[in-house]
Amino acid sequence: MSEPVAAARGQAALLGPAEVRALAERFGVRPTKQLGQNFVHDANTVRRIVAAAGVGREDVVLEVGPGLGSLTLALLDVVDRVIAVEIDPVLASHLPRTVADRAPDLTDRLDVVEADALRVSATDLPGTPTALVANLPYNVAVPVLLHLLAEIPSIRTALVMVQAEVAERLAAEPGSRVYGVPSVKAGYFGTVRRAGSVGRQVFWPVPQVESGLVRIDRYPTPPWPQDAAHRQRVFSVIDAAFAQRRKTLRAALGSWAGSAAEAESRLRAAGIDPAARGETLTTGEYVELASRSSAL
Template sequence: MTETPGLLGPAEIRGLAADLGVRPTKKLGQNFVHDANTVRRIVELAEVGPGDVVLEVGPGLGSLTLGLLGSGSTVVAVEIDPALAARLPGTVRAHAPASAGRLTVLEADALRLRAGDLPEPPTALVANLPYNVAVPVVLHLLAELPSLSRGLVMVQTEVADRMAASPGSRVYGVPSVKLAWYGRARKVAAVPRSVFWPVPNVDSSLVAFQRGEPPAGADRDVVFTLVDAAFSQRRKTLRAALASWAGSAERAERLLRAAGIDPRTRGEQLTVAEFAALAAKV
């Protein structure tokens, strides 16, 4: 089957890696997408196009970058690896010369990225993220870049489940609540292992995000500290789990009751709005 012009196939991916001396490692979460159909699907689900400024974290060898540029979007690619960052503009010029002017590459750590580092405010986040940094990166970027109205990230399926979980779910926890502060996350598609090189030993999924209004009347930092405390001992009731945070179990109970929350409730049962209501009573 012939690859769509402009997108990278398995041979191109391996060739680029060989030229750069890149040997993908599990430690860095390096699994490169080499399937053009998967790239097209990601771009379609991300719903980006002309007029969008897409922030891509960890572009690697450029598979997804080329797909995003093909949509007509402007792309700001943030790559921590100096060799990969240096090579990406040349890859785009070689495979999609007409799109090269819409690409900016920043050699930077996404966890340290600031709004002032970017040439213009991004409207969407689209990225293939290593599972060990996926949630911190997404939370940092949503906090730092209010212009991000939506996103689509590919992460390990376990992480995707946590990001999109609802209250009462077995996997509902800190990532679920903190993401819900910014808006709505949902798991939209599974990604086969076979589309990556090297083939990972975990499953991957795509998580879509739409920014919304945060709960009113509470400070985000207070809410997030409260969430961390509530899930640090998730098997305990909130009265017990929040004793250290509140100063005592008795004060925790008073605050919970003032917020209309049963002290016998566990953290996994509360919505972000309920955590905000509790934080507002402090």
């Protein structure tokens, strides 16, 4: 049984609740918590995600976890190409057929890569993405986001849907109660902001938590080096500072620097109060601390 195709030439017929359940039944798919599978079934929601992403005909979009294709179909309507990375072999194999059924004139815009997004690199992709747009699995959302921003520097913007609590953390400002490792590391790559909220009822199965949209715009001219070695130095400082976030930086960074006294010396060299705590520092200050330390 084939799903109905788009009524208008060159336009995708988006998925609704009935279509999502029918496709899952046909493919023998049972959403799993292990893969963080919650499928969007609301056309207005996927249109809003695409609009918030600000992507257009010139963009090549990397989509992670396309699932049954709800967001994929909405993206194909407006962008030049979608590279969909799907870890589930069943979903990866059926996605091209779904697109052929519901958007036959847009099939040449889709490439599907069966892979783990936590391990994929630019060389694994059949194209050069300019944007990341995805409903990320809740259980690995932050690691996937940071990995892709690091591995694929051609991505200029990212619009991701994540658990609402994670969205708050990613976009938090220094000094905020929820400001932490995700906030600082995301700020290494670009400016981060909330881009909206998403209710539970647009998913199947209905998740136990609310969702949020986060947008990251990569720095047009990076204010610091973006190579792997530099990033590793900066991220090691961030991890150390927040491993004991209730302690002063002098104490929290003792193991990282070799001793509390050495940590204080490095902090003062970077113009940072040793009595400050990790949640008060900007990404730039962590970069400065790592850069000063590497020169000692």
